[in-house]
Amino acid sequence: MISIEAVSKRYPDGTVAVDGLSLEIPDRSITVLVGPSGCGKTTTLRMINRMIELSGGRIVIDGEDIRQKPVNALRRSMGYVIQNAGLFQHRTIVDNIGTVPRMLGWSKAKARERSMELMERVGLDPAMAKRYPYQLSGGQQQRVGVARALAADPPVLLMDEPFSAVDPVVRRGLQEELLRIQAELGKTIVFVTHDIDEAIRVGDMIAVLRTGGKLAQYAPPDELLSAPADAAVEDFLGADRGIRGLSFFGTEALPLEHGAVVAVDATPQQIAARAPGHLPYLLVVGVDGRPLGWADAGTLRATGGRGDAAGLLPHGQTFRAGKDSLRVALDCAVLSPTGWAVAVDGEGRAVGVASQETIAAAVREAHARRGTAPVDVGAAR
Numbered sequence: 001m002i003s004i005e006a007v008s009k010r011y012p013d014g015t016v017a018v019d020g021l022s023l024e025i026p027d028r029s030i031t032v033l034v035g036p037s038g039c040g041k042t043t044t045l046r047m048i049n050r051m052i053e054l055s056g057g058r059i060v061i062d063g064e065d066i067r068q069k070p071v072n073a074l075r076r077s078m079g080y081v082i083q084n085a086g087l088f089q090h091r092t093i094v095d096n097i098g099t100v101p102r103m104l105g106w107s108k109a110k111a112r113e114r115s116m117e118l119m120e121r122v123g124l125d126p127a128m129a130k131r132y133p134y135q136l137s138g139g140q141q142q143r144v145g146v147a148r149a150l151a152a153d154p155p156v157l158l159m160d161e162p163f164s165a166v167d168p169v170v171r172r173g174l175q176e177e178l179l180r181i182q183a184e185l186g187k188t189i190v191f192v193t194h195d196i197d198e199a200i201r202v203g204d205m206i207a208v209l210r211t212g213g214k215l216a217q218y219a220p221p222d223e224l225l226s227a228p229a230d231a232a233v234e235d236f237l238g239a240d241r242g243i244r245g246l247s248f249f250g251t252e253a254l255p256l257e258h259g260a261v262v263a264v265d266a267t268p269q270q271i272a273a274r275a276p277g278h279l280p281y282l283l284v285v286g287v288d289g290r291p292l293g294w295a296d297a298g299t300l301r302a303t304g305g306r307g308d309a310a311g312l313l314p315h316g317q318t319f320r321a322g323k324d325s326l327r328v329a330l331d332c333a334v335l336s337p338t339g340w341a342v343a344v345d346g347e348g349r350a351v352g353v354a355s356q357e358t359i360a361a362a363v364r365e366a367h368a369r370r371g372t373a374p375v376d377v378g379a380a381r
């Protein structure tokens with residue numbers, strides 16, 4: 001655990017970058033420092049590896065004050081990733097990644113072996129090993145930056161706006177890659193960003209800082225979205241926080257209407273026996289169980305299954321029951337021509353449908369279960 005205890009930083013010109021900041025950063029998880037430009041995120045991160053010295057307070061890692069440790073040993077226990085990767089331009093990719101192992105005295109062959117293993121881990125084609133950084137895209141260079149930081153297997157990873165310089169699609173890929181690597185390696189990661197969506201996507205815990213280096217709120221992402229501490233945090237979170245918060249609620253408990261799913265070759269009798277009478281539409285599925293489209297329930301009852309998909313309303317996007325979030329399910333329902341979302345299993349077979357009303361009720365129940373009933377901070381202003 002990294003314990004930041006009443007830490008302050010005043011620069012020689014009098015600027016107070018960080019002011020009495022206290023945070024407990026849990027092991028083997030991703031803690032994000034987020035906040036507007038100039039709020040002291042980078043200063044805080046760099047105080048953890050002593051690239052910047054504290055003016056007040058202390059930082060304790062696993063019970064030991066960082067000032068008691070030799071600075072080289074401290075930095076060796078921490079990988080460091082920065083925006084634009086900061087690679088050595090005159091060194092090949094394999095040599096860039098092997099920088100720290102070589103400094104630690106590893107043989108060339110062993111460092112190279114480790115570099116190749118890490119290239120694979122961060123999703124880089126080993127054929128790129130002999131290239132130079134300028135021969136890689138920005139996203140690939142960032143992957144090299146992550147691999148280099150992991151080379152000596154440090155328990156802690158400090159990441160300062162690591163994905164800010166790449167376009168949104170590449171950025172999303174890098175975020176997913178980071179989460180995948182983290183699930184395998186379980187590092188203690190401190191991640192700086194000014195992008196709240198990135199914070200919500202990658203963070204297990206999020207510290208929102210405000211200008212002057214003060215802590216505004218420290219909470220897991222779902223709690224931040226459902227209960228911002230004050231109006232400033234709410235503004236920083238931006239629009240749609242209620243909808244965004246649904247990403248953290250699963251669909252395991254969402255009640256599905258199973259009887260609304262009707263086989264394409266069903267007889268009127270089979271439909272009457274199976275499909276609840278109150279539904280205006282029924283979902284027609286093929287012999288393989290995959291959805292074909294929505295049919296008017298009255299017509300289908302009278303004529304039996306369609307025999308083919310002609311004349312059916314499109315079934316729209318589907319969600320994986322129990323796997324996707326309530327946000328995905330709600331999105332399916334909102335976009336569906338019938339207002340009902342189609343739930344499928346792992347093989348894409350329809351297992352039931354859910355209305356917007358059912359999903360809204362599930363959202364209320366999920367909030368009640370977690371004790372995170374949405375707070376209207378506007379009312380408290």
Ligand SMILES: Nc1ncnc2c1ncn2[C@@H]1O[C@H](COP(=O)(O)OP(=O)(O)OP(=O)(O)O)[C@@H](O)[C@H]1O
Binds near residue numbers: 011015037038194
């Ligand atoms: N060496 C320095 N001397 C004086 N002031 C500094 C120095 N470095 C940073 N600052 C100031 O300290 C404050 C915090 O800077 P810091 O870089 O930590 O913010 P940040 O939240 O990381 O910002 P950004 O998101 O823009 O990178 C800012 O007001 C900045 O101008």
